[in-house]
Amino acid sequence: MARLRGKVALITGGAGGLGSATARRFVEEGCRVAIADVDDDAGESVARELGDDCAFVHNDHLDNDSNAAAVVFAVDTYGGLDILLNNAGAPYTGKIETADDEAVRRSFDSNLLGPFRMTKAAVPALRARARETGKSASILYTASGQAINAKPDISAYTAAKHGVRGLMRSVALELAPDNIRVNCVCPVATDTPLFREMAREMSDSMETTIADFERTVPLGRLARPVDTANAFLFLASDEAEMVTGVALPVDGGMSAY
Numbered sequence: 001m002a003r004l005r006g007k008v009a010l011i012t013g014g015a016g017g018l019g020s021a022t023a024r025r026f027v028e029e030g031c032r033v034a035i036a037d038v039d040d041d042a043g044e045s046v047a048r049e050l051g052d053d054c055a056f057v058h059n060d061h062l063d064n065d066s067n068a069a070a071v072v073f074a075v076d077t078y079g080g081l082d083i084l085l086n087n088a089g090a091p092y093t094g095k096i097e098t099a100d101d102e103a104v105r106r107s108f109d110s111n112l113l114g115p116f117r118m119t120k121a122a123v124p125a126l127r128a129r130a131r132e133t134g135k136s137a138s139i140l141y142t143a144s145g146q147a148i149n150a151k152p153d154i155s156a157y158t159a160a161k162h163g164v165r166g167l168m169r170s171v172a173l174e175l176a177p178d179n180i181r182v183n184c185v186c187p188v189a190t191d192t193p194l195f196r197e198m199a200r201e202m203s204d205s206m207e208t209t210i211a212d213f214e215r216t217v218p219l220g221r222l223a224r225p226v227d228t229a230n231a232f233l234f235l236a237s238d239e240a241e242m243v244t245g246v247a248l249p250v251d252g253g254m255s256a257y
Protein backbone atom coordinates (compact mmCIF):
# COMPACT_ATOMS: atom_id res chain seq x y z
CA MET A 1 0.00 0.00 0.00
CA ALA A 2 1.19 3.54 -0.69
CA ARG A 3 -1.55 5.78 0.57
CA LEU A 4 0.81 8.79 0.73
CA ARG A 5 2.79 8.10 -2.44
CA GLY A 6 4.48 11.25 -3.77
CA LYS A 7 3.74 13.33 -0.68
CA VAL A 8 6.22 15.10 1.58
CA ALA A 9 5.63 15.66 5.31
CA LEU A 10 7.26 17.74 8.00
CA ILE A 11 6.73 16.38 11.52
CA THR A 12 7.68 18.41 14.60
CA GLY A 13 8.64 16.41 17.67
CA GLY A 14 9.46 13.71 15.14
CA ALA A 15 12.10 12.18 17.40
CA GLY A 16 9.59 11.37 20.16
CA GLY A 17 7.07 8.60 20.73
CA LEU A 18 4.08 9.69 18.63
CA GLY A 19 6.16 11.67 16.11
CA SER A 20 8.54 8.84 15.26
CA ALA A 21 5.69 6.29 15.05
CA THR A 22 3.89 8.58 12.61
CA ALA A 23 7.06 9.17 10.57
CA ARG A 24 7.52 5.38 10.33
CA ARG A 25 3.89 4.83 9.27
CA PHE A 26 4.07 7.65 6.68
CA VAL A 27 7.30 6.27 5.18
CA GLU A 28 5.71 2.81 4.97
CA GLU A 29 2.94 4.40 2.90
CA GLY A 30 5.24 6.06 0.36
CA CYS A 31 5.69 9.48 2.02
CA ARG A 32 9.04 11.24 2.34
CA VAL A 33 9.36 12.74 5.81
CA ALA A 34 11.44 15.50 7.36
CA ILE A 35 11.47 15.10 11.11
CA ALA A 36 12.09 18.26 13.10
CA ASP A 37 13.05 18.19 16.75
CA VAL A 38 15.20 19.87 19.41
CA ASP A 39 16.69 16.48 20.29
CA ASP A 40 19.41 15.98 17.66
CA ASP A 41 20.63 12.55 18.79
CA ALA A 42 17.16 11.00 18.89
CA GLY A 43 16.13 12.71 15.64
CA GLU A 44 19.20 11.54 13.74
CA SER A 45 18.72 8.03 15.05
CA VAL A 46 15.08 7.88 13.87
CA ALA A 47 16.06 9.25 10.45
CA ARG A 48 18.88 6.70 10.11
CA GLU A 49 16.50 3.88 10.98
CA LEU A 50 13.89 4.99 8.42
CA GLY A 51 16.41 5.33 5.55
CA ASP A 52 16.51 7.64 2.52
CA ASP A 53 12.87 8.65 2.76
CA CYS A 54 13.43 10.31 6.12
CA ALA A 55 15.76 13.18 7.02
CA PHE A 56 16.30 15.04 10.28
CA VAL A 57 16.44 18.80 10.78
CA HIS A 58 17.13 20.51 14.09
CA ASN A 59 14.13 22.63 15.08
CA ASP A 60 12.76 24.60 18.00
CA HIS A 61 9.16 25.25 17.03
CA LEU A 62 9.08 28.35 19.26
CA ASP A 63 11.68 30.03 17.07
CA ASN A 64 10.37 31.65 13.87
CA ASP A 65 13.73 31.45 12.07
CA SER A 66 14.12 27.80 13.01
CA ASN A 67 10.62 27.06 11.69
CA ALA A 68 11.31 28.85 8.40
CA ALA A 69 14.56 26.86 8.06
CA ALA A 70 12.76 23.54 8.73
CA VAL A 71 10.21 24.28 5.99
CA VAL A 72 13.01 25.20 3.54
CA PHE A 73 14.83 21.98 4.52
CA ALA A 74 11.78 19.82 3.71
CA VAL A 75 11.18 21.60 0.40
CA ASP A 76 14.86 21.51 -0.63
CA THR A 77 15.35 17.88 0.41
CA TYR A 78 12.20 16.39 -1.06
CA GLY A 79 10.86 18.96 -3.55
CA GLY A 80 7.83 20.44 -1.79
CA LEU A 81 5.60 20.19 1.25
CA ASP A 82 2.17 18.50 1.33
CA ILE A 83 1.73 17.75 5.04
CA LEU A 84 2.67 19.57 8.23
CA LEU A 85 2.18 17.64 11.46
CA ASN A 86 2.48 19.89 14.52
CA ASN A 87 3.23 17.24 17.09
CA ALA A 88 5.93 18.64 19.40
CA GLY A 89 4.67 19.33 22.89
CA ALA A 90 5.71 19.03 26.51
CA PRO A 91 4.10 17.65 29.66
CA TYR A 92 2.74 19.73 32.51
CA THR A 93 1.23 18.82 35.86
CA GLY A 94 0.32 21.00 38.83
CA LYS A 95 -2.52 22.40 40.87
CA ILE A 96 -3.91 25.83 39.99
CA GLU A 97 -3.20 27.38 43.42
CA THR A 98 0.45 26.44 43.45
CA ALA A 99 1.12 26.69 39.73
CA ASP A 100 4.49 28.14 38.91
CA ASP A 101 4.13 30.99 36.38
CA GLU A 102 7.16 29.93 34.37
CA ALA A 103 6.01 26.30 34.12
CA VAL A 104 2.56 27.45 32.98
CA ARG A 105 4.13 29.73 30.38
CA ARG A 106 6.31 26.85 29.13
CA SER A 107 3.24 24.64 28.77
CA PHE A 108 1.32 27.26 26.79
CA ASP A 109 4.39 27.98 24.65
CA SER A 110 5.28 24.39 23.92
CA ASN A 111 1.78 23.04 23.37
CA LEU A 112 0.10 26.02 21.66
CA LEU A 113 2.40 28.87 20.62
CA GLY A 114 4.92 26.54 18.91
CA PRO A 115 2.24 24.87 16.74
CA PHE A 116 0.81 28.33 15.94
CA ARG A 117 4.22 29.63 14.81
CA MET A 118 5.10 26.52 12.78
CA THR A 119 1.72 26.66 11.05
CA LYS A 120 2.37 30.26 10.09
CA ALA A 121 5.80 29.34 8.68
CA ALA A 122 4.51 26.44 6.56
CA VAL A 123 1.40 27.92 4.93
CA PRO A 124 3.13 29.46 1.88
CA ALA A 125 4.84 26.14 0.96
CA LEU A 126 1.64 24.15 1.53
CA ARG A 127 -0.41 26.58 -0.56
CA ALA A 128 2.12 26.46 -3.40
CA ARG A 129 2.09 22.65 -3.35
CA ALA A 130 -1.72 22.44 -3.38
CA ARG A 131 -1.76 24.73 -6.43
CA GLU A 132 0.98 22.75 -8.17
CA THR A 133 -0.52 19.27 -7.59
CA GLY A 134 -4.23 20.08 -7.63
CA LYS A 135 -4.53 17.97 -4.44
CA SER A 136 -5.25 19.31 -1.00
CA ALA A 137 -2.37 20.01 1.36
CA SER A 138 -2.83 19.08 4.99
CA ILE A 139 -2.06 20.59 8.38
CA LEU A 140 -2.37 18.28 11.36
CA TYR A 141 -2.03 18.78 15.11
CA THR A 142 -1.47 16.30 17.88
CA ALA A 143 -4.03 17.67 20.34
CA SER A 144 -5.08 15.32 23.16
CA GLY A 145 -8.05 13.83 24.93
CA GLN A 146 -7.48 16.98 27.02
CA ALA A 147 -8.66 19.04 24.03
CA ILE A 148 -12.14 17.51 24.47
CA ASN A 149 -12.42 16.31 28.08
CA ALA A 150 -10.58 17.47 31.20
CA LYS A 151 -8.72 16.00 34.16
CA PRO A 152 -7.79 17.73 37.41
CA ASP A 153 -4.23 18.88 38.16
CA ILE A 154 -3.09 19.51 34.59
CA SER A 155 -5.01 22.71 33.88
CA ALA A 156 -2.30 24.50 31.86
CA TYR A 157 -1.90 21.46 29.58
CA THR A 158 -5.68 21.10 29.20
CA ALA A 159 -6.08 24.80 28.43
CA ALA A 160 -3.30 24.67 25.83
CA LYS A 161 -4.74 21.55 24.15
CA HIS A 162 -8.24 23.08 24.06
CA GLY A 163 -6.48 26.03 22.42
CA VAL A 164 -4.94 23.75 19.79
CA ARG A 165 -8.42 22.51 18.88
CA GLY A 166 -9.66 26.10 18.52
CA LEU A 167 -6.60 27.02 16.45
CA MET A 168 -7.24 24.03 14.18
CA ARG A 169 -10.90 24.96 13.61
CA SER A 170 -10.23 28.60 12.82
CA VAL A 171 -7.29 27.85 10.50
CA ALA A 172 -9.36 25.17 8.74
CA LEU A 173 -11.91 27.81 7.77
CA GLU A 174 -9.25 30.36 6.86
CA LEU A 175 -7.29 28.02 4.59
CA ALA A 176 -10.14 26.08 2.97
CA PRO A 177 -10.11 28.45 -0.05
CA ASP A 178 -6.44 27.48 -0.56
CA ASN A 179 -7.34 23.76 -0.56
CA ILE A 180 -5.41 23.24 2.66
CA ARG A 181 -7.22 20.89 5.03
CA VAL A 182 -6.65 21.28 8.77
CA ASN A 183 -7.45 18.63 11.37
CA CYS A 184 -6.30 17.33 14.74
CA VAL A 185 -6.11 13.98 16.46
CA CYS A 186 -6.97 13.70 20.15
CA PRO A 187 -5.19 10.66 21.63
CA VAL A 188 -5.91 9.22 25.03
CA ALA A 189 -2.90 8.46 27.27
CA THR A 190 -0.23 6.73 25.18
CA ASP A 191 2.87 5.06 26.60
CA THR A 192 5.62 7.47 25.52
CA PRO A 193 8.33 9.37 27.44
CA LEU A 194 5.93 12.34 27.80
CA PHE A 195 3.20 10.17 29.31
CA ARG A 196 5.66 8.53 31.73
CA GLU A 197 6.92 11.93 32.90
CA MET A 198 3.38 13.17 33.60
CA ALA A 199 2.36 9.89 35.24
CA ARG A 200 5.46 9.93 37.48
CA GLU A 201 4.59 13.41 38.69
CA MET A 202 1.00 12.41 39.46
CA SER A 203 1.62 9.13 41.30
CA ASP A 204 4.32 7.09 43.05
CA SER A 205 3.59 3.88 41.17
CA MET A 206 3.71 3.69 37.38
CA GLU A 207 1.85 0.35 37.38
CA THR A 208 -0.99 1.77 39.51
CA THR A 209 -1.20 4.88 37.34
CA ILE A 210 -1.41 2.85 34.14
CA ALA A 211 -3.94 0.43 35.62
CA ASP A 212 -6.06 3.37 36.88
CA PHE A 213 -6.00 4.96 33.41
CA GLU A 214 -6.89 1.71 31.71
CA ARG A 215 -9.92 1.20 33.95
CA THR A 216 -11.36 4.52 32.70
CA VAL A 217 -10.99 3.67 28.99
CA PRO A 218 -14.01 1.82 27.51
CA LEU A 219 -11.74 -0.27 25.27
CA GLY A 220 -9.63 -1.07 28.33
CA ARG A 221 -6.10 -0.05 27.36
CA LEU A 222 -3.80 2.88 26.78
CA ALA A 223 -3.36 3.93 23.17
CA ARG A 224 -0.30 2.81 21.24
CA PRO A 225 1.63 5.37 19.18
CA VAL A 226 0.63 3.52 16.00
CA ASP A 227 -3.10 4.04 16.82
CA THR A 228 -2.56 7.78 16.50
CA ALA A 229 -0.21 7.38 13.53
CA ASN A 230 -2.96 5.51 11.64
CA ALA A 231 -5.44 8.32 12.32
CA PHE A 232 -2.93 10.87 10.98
CA LEU A 233 -2.35 8.64 7.96
CA PHE A 234 -6.03 8.76 7.05
CA LEU A 235 -6.34 12.52 7.61
CA ALA A 236 -3.19 13.24 5.56
CA SER A 237 -4.21 11.01 2.67
CA ASP A 238 -6.39 11.82 -0.33
CA GLU A 239 -9.01 9.50 1.22
CA ALA A 240 -9.82 12.43 3.54
CA GLU A 241 -10.05 15.05 0.83
CA MET A 242 -13.47 16.24 2.09
CA VAL A 243 -12.43 16.23 5.77
CA THR A 244 -11.37 19.49 7.40
CA GLY A 245 -11.91 21.16 10.77
CA VAL A 246 -12.21 17.83 12.57
CA ALA A 247 -10.93 16.78 16.01
CA LEU A 248 -10.65 12.99 15.78
CA PRO A 249 -10.52 11.19 19.13
CA VAL A 250 -8.25 8.14 19.33
CA ASP A 251 -9.34 7.40 22.85
CA GLY A 252 -10.91 3.97 23.12
CA GLY A 253 -14.33 5.55 23.63
CA MET A 254 -13.48 8.10 26.39
CA SER A 255 -15.20 10.98 24.61
CA ALA A 256 -18.41 8.95 24.30
CA TYR A 257 -19.04 9.29 28.05
Ligand SMILES: NC(=O)c1ccc[n+]([C@@H]2O[C@H](COP(=O)([O-])OP(=O)(O)OC[C@H]3O[C@@H](n4cnc5c(N)ncnc54)[C@H](O)[C@@H]3O)[C@@H](O)[C@H]2O)c1
Residues within 6 Å of the ligand: 012, 013, 014, 015, 016, 017, 018, 019, 036, 037, 038, 039, 042, 059, 060, 061, 062, 087, 088, 089, 090, 110, 111, 114, 142, 143, 144, 145, 186, 187, 188, 189, 190, 191, 192, 193, 194, 195
Ligand atom coordinates in the same frame (compact mmCIF):
# COMPACT_ATOMS: atom_id res chain seq x y z
N1 LIG B 1 1.77 10.41 25.24
C1 LIG B 1 0.54 10.74 25.53
O1 LIG B 1 -0.11 10.17 26.43
C2 LIG B 1 -0.14 11.82 24.72
C3 LIG B 1 -1.54 11.87 24.73
C4 LIG B 1 -2.16 12.89 24.01
C5 LIG B 1 -1.41 13.82 23.33
N2 LIG B 1 -0.05 13.76 23.37
C6 LIG B 1 0.70 14.78 22.62
O2 LIG B 1 1.48 14.12 21.65
C7 LIG B 1 2.58 14.94 21.28
C8 LIG B 1 3.84 14.09 21.25
O3 LIG B 1 4.04 13.59 22.55
P1 LIG B 1 4.79 12.22 22.87
O4 LIG B 1 3.95 11.52 23.86
O5 LIG B 1 5.23 11.57 21.64
O6 LIG B 1 6.01 12.83 23.71
P2 LIG B 1 7.59 12.69 23.52
O7 LIG B 1 8.18 13.38 24.71
O8 LIG B 1 7.96 11.28 23.24
O9 LIG B 1 7.86 13.56 22.19
C9 LIG B 1 7.81 14.95 22.17
C10 LIG B 1 8.91 15.42 21.22
O10 LIG B 1 8.82 16.84 21.08
C11 LIG B 1 10.14 17.34 21.07
N3 LIG B 1 10.13 18.77 21.44
C12 LIG B 1 9.91 19.28 22.66
N4 LIG B 1 10.00 20.61 22.62
C13 LIG B 1 10.28 20.95 21.33
C14 LIG B 1 10.49 22.18 20.66
N5 LIG B 1 10.47 23.36 21.33
N6 LIG B 1 10.70 22.17 19.32
C15 LIG B 1 10.76 20.99 18.63
N7 LIG B 1 10.60 19.78 19.24
C16 LIG B 1 10.36 19.77 20.57
C17 LIG B 1 10.89 16.49 22.08
O11 LIG B 1 12.30 16.56 21.93
C18 LIG B 1 10.31 15.11 21.77
O12 LIG B 1 11.08 14.43 20.80
C19 LIG B 1 2.60 16.10 22.28
O13 LIG B 1 2.02 17.24 21.68
C20 LIG B 1 1.71 15.59 23.40
O14 LIG B 1 1.11 16.63 24.13
C21 LIG B 1 0.61 12.77 24.03
